[in-house]
Amino acid sequence: MTFQAKTPRVDPSRMANAIRALAMDAVEKAKSGHPGLPMGAADIATVLFTQFLKFDARAPKWADRDRFVLSAGHGSMLLYALLYLTGNETMTIEEIKSFRQLGSKTPGHPENFVTPGIEMTTGPLGQGISTAVGMALAERHLAAEFGGDLVDHFTYVLASDGDLMEGVSQEAIALAGHLKLNRMIVLFDDNGISIDGAISLSDSVDQVKRFEAAGWAACRIDGHDHDAIADAIARAQKSDRPTLIACKTTIAFGAPTKAGSSKSHGSPLGADEIAGTRKALNWDAPPFEIPADILDAWRAAGSRGAALRSAWEKKLAAVDATQRAEFERRMKGDLPVKALTDAVANMKAALAEAPKDIATRTASEQALEALVPVVPEMVGGSADLTGSNNTRTKAMVAISANNYGGRYVNYGIREHGMAAAMNGMALHGGIIPYSGTFLVFSDYLRPSLRLAALMGERVIHVLTHDSIGLGEDGPTHQPVEHLAALRAIPNLNVFRPCDTVETLECWQLALEAKDRPSVLALTRQNLPQLRRSNDAANRSAAGAYEISPAQGEAKVSIFASGSEVSLAVEAQTQLVARGIPTRVVSVPCMDLFLEAPEATRSALIGNAPVKVGVEAAIRQGWDAIIGADGIFVGMSGFGASAPYKELYNHFGITAEAITAAAEARLKR
């Protein structure tokens, strides 16, 4: 727990000034960026990184390192300076000089997929602090599973006013407080300044009181007083609750005229101000040069975790081989391939034998009953819709402050905080988080889902009640634009399976997509099982496939997803009865299909003179398959409140409507 510092060999204030100099000089050279935060928070970072943070700069992927999340991602130069100073191998001074340039390791905001040593991509405010909750939860969960010898670290966050003003921060702190995640320590850079000016223009919240109300320990300190910072962190480490340390700081500390002003937030200081800052801080070194004694001291701080890491590796080596292999597998993110494949095959065989006409949310529940036991890294949850999302298997025990070893999180009515926490678990490693809410509420969690896609994190969102098929709850609860809006996010797979078999296949694909989040859009209403043969191959993997071929050359091709595939098959029967050869293509994942080579796509789309797309949602996106002149049977606006079968009739999404439209087009 305690990780004492070596006695610093230089004045720690000068070490902090090294951060300030690098930050202001890099921003100046880039002609854009945010010098204010790194300069204001330099003292906090210096104390944390030299006295507390358990890390080895040369081994940024060490599993049991403390996590440090710069929630205020605009202050990225703070992180880059720290990485350079502590001796991260990627972060050369040349990279610092290339701040915000194409191809550099120093983009405008920290990007974990670009720069080793950065825990997560931040910038959109509120995400860092909320994601860190998931990291802190992952730590407690894995400690419960693998023991404190292997998993025993803190999660630190540096957060700004903006992070705390964002609503998602409330969801996060409420969850962390409820779960008593006492390994989470938030250092609040309380500088009283935002882009528009003083925080007092827009905010009067007593943050200490607010965090206390959420079950946190909280205190206020002078964020430039190294002893006060150290005392507060030491106390936080011993707390039985997560801790907020509100550090009163001066933004752009040291700048003669712009310190304490919003002018230093997001613009270069300018040559004169920088000269004045050098003078005020007694900093003589030229830009991008760090005096040797200071760099030495920083490098010592960066390597002081090496011995701890060696000791930890010895502990790992001493662990029972099976347990060690399992720990390593999980931290690498590799799946238990054999067990998973067998479970899928067994369930497929069972479904072929005894088909089930059930809602895909129920099919998902049954898939989970098969998968969760054999993929122990799966940690489920729901934003208070467990019984509707069907995300909890019978054996799953809830995670609570008294039992971190459970595998189910009651996230509460906090979709956004849930998605952020899921990102944190995935980033921590060792866990594949999945969770649920209604598809329409994907809007609430979108910023976190986008970050998951950008970072390439494997999180799986079970989004049920995926159309007007949910019925009486009406248009506030009926997604119509959400499938399109989610498909629009790059590097996200949106699955919408049509039956029990596709649901299972989509689950398998989601688990196997190591570098990509997935959405499973599932129905409330029952659907017939269309796939009745026992296919060894995962047919959904192509994104789209012919689920019901034509007899002879097709005159009509119907493309559909999810609950509308069975309507398409019904229409096929009607059309065939009228002498019109028709084929049906199921599109369980349009994203995967559109990624296929053009020849593959063209071959499946085919040359039938009439192409019909069917989805109980808006048309946007479907033109890529059916063409701008294709027929689309779906929604063109918001839904309505009524029993679902009436709604399908009311909005004209029926086999009869498909048949009539196709027939009319053929006669045109």
Place this chain on the structure above:
Amino acid sequence: MTFQAKTPRVDPSRMANAIRALAMDAVEKAKSGHPGLPMGAADIATVLFTQFLKFDARAPKWADRDRFVLSAGHGSMLLYALLYLTGNETMTIEEIKSFRQLGSKTPGHPENFVTPGIEMTTGPLGQGISTAVGMALAERHLAAEFGGDLVDHFTYVLASDGDLMEGVSQEAIALAGHLKLNRMIVLFDDNGISIDGAISLSDSVDQVKRFEAAGWAACRIDGHDHDAIADAIARAQKSDRPTLIACKTTIAFGAPTKAGSSKSHGSPLGADEIAGTRKALNWDAPPFEIPADILDAWRAAGSRGAALRSAWEKKLAAVDATQRAEFERRMKGDLPVKALTDAVANMKAALAEAPKDIATRTASEQALEALVPVVPEMVGGSADLTGSNNTRTKAMVAISANNYGGRYVNYGIREHGMAAAMNGMALHGGIIPYSGTFLVFSDYLRPSLRLAALMGERVIHVLTHDSIGLGEDGPTHQPVEHLAALRAIPNLNVFRPCDTVETLECWQLALEAKDRPSVLALTRQNLPQLRRSNDAANRSAAGAYEISPAQGEAKVSIFASGSEVSLAVEAQTQLVARGIPTRVVSVPCMDLFLEAPEATRSALIGNAPVKVGVEAAIRQGWDAIIGADGIFVGMSGFGASAPYKELYNHFGITAEAITAAAEARLKR
């Protein structure tokens, strides 16, 4: 301020039981719905509606009525029962019996566009309480403008645990506390139950302390004690701060076995439980029948505001005619057509005379300088990006707790709360709210924007930094999927103007779209003014138009929006130089264009053999114009951090790339 009740002629508990009976019977008949909340909150509602709420059930649109927002929209039967009992003319007992049926006035969640007397559409949790902040702010603002004789009312909210768990609630209460909106009173139905079970499964927040931390008055009471409820509301009315009244209630109060249990939250109680409830509540009346004395008492409560309304109408009649006409115009939502039209015409003339090659965000600022003075109902703001969104005109004064008469809101870093508050201002009437953030952060406010679209409210979101053109801030800040994702929302206009003139035209269209929200997607980078003639007509109104025709029959049609229109025009020059007749169509609003009749669309799309779409965003949606085989020059994934011109080159969004692709296709 005080609005004393007549002495109730019947036991108020029996009046509350009338709500309970209607709620449980309607849910039972519908076979779906939420009986728990109406039954639990019936006492709160009874006290509020019989003793405090200033309303006249026969005149639900009376401008100075108190607003009542059922934030917990799933408890819709509470509202429907109240509307019926108090004598709302639309809400017959037949409508109550048609709960959740197609075409009824009683949909699953309250829909203000369906049912007169309902202030807003609720259901997505957190929206009601957050929207109410805008209503309360509108009240103070209009009182400052038109005087307390005309505008003097409260905004009441009934909120559930779920509302308070949603992050947007924090943004809302922080804003309300900061602005000291003391006319806002939140009745928290503190029943300790959510869908998954006891709130203690997922939450430990001390809500009273949390609201106090946000600058609210707050107290705890027994939510079934009518005197306590009345006392608390009376005190809240006198507070100098907004007030939270945490009312401890029993969900499904009266139900013998399901009261206090999550089983009563979202399912019918069942015949036996209903029989038991009737017994426990001493309620003998058959389903949907209300004993005459109770109905009389309720009807008296519903009409007790009639006299006040008459008095208010006399006050209005006594107001100076100009002022009265202005008040009535604003509350009707009519624009000052002549002044607006003149301002647009004048600015167009000036731009034709002296074209400006500026960023569209700057063009928007200049449009605002022309429009804000002549459209006094415009109230601007930004989520702490004022200098980047260019949303504040020079003369605009900030709204603060000391000056509600200002016209600019410093929303803080609270995009979601901002959008919800804007909805509230629009719903209140008298205000056209506009505000700003970065386009990428539209993800944060999406749930509120969707509600605005569903309700048909005129709110205008200025979303700047609309592509990789923002440069160095990198992929966390660069929208690529957001234009598509926003266009996907029904009944929302997404404008992306290409120059100063289109920006002005789009502003005009946004203001004129009375029943629809609008987004203005604007650049950070400078753009040439392409429209140099003084067009009297608003060419953007069609959504798309030929901005640069071909000489002769076009072989290439280029369709582009925003910053890419000038690239299209450059490519046109290059192609023409190669002997290839080319036309350019500007698409400032794809939504409007796609709403046009097919003939209009086909005519503009034309028959050029090569069609190219250009937008620094993903392709989704463009196939509707260029076809599935059209050429698209844009983004296929996330952006990167670098100066913007380098990014355009890096991602191949250049005139040269357009030219090369079109030429290659022609040769194919």
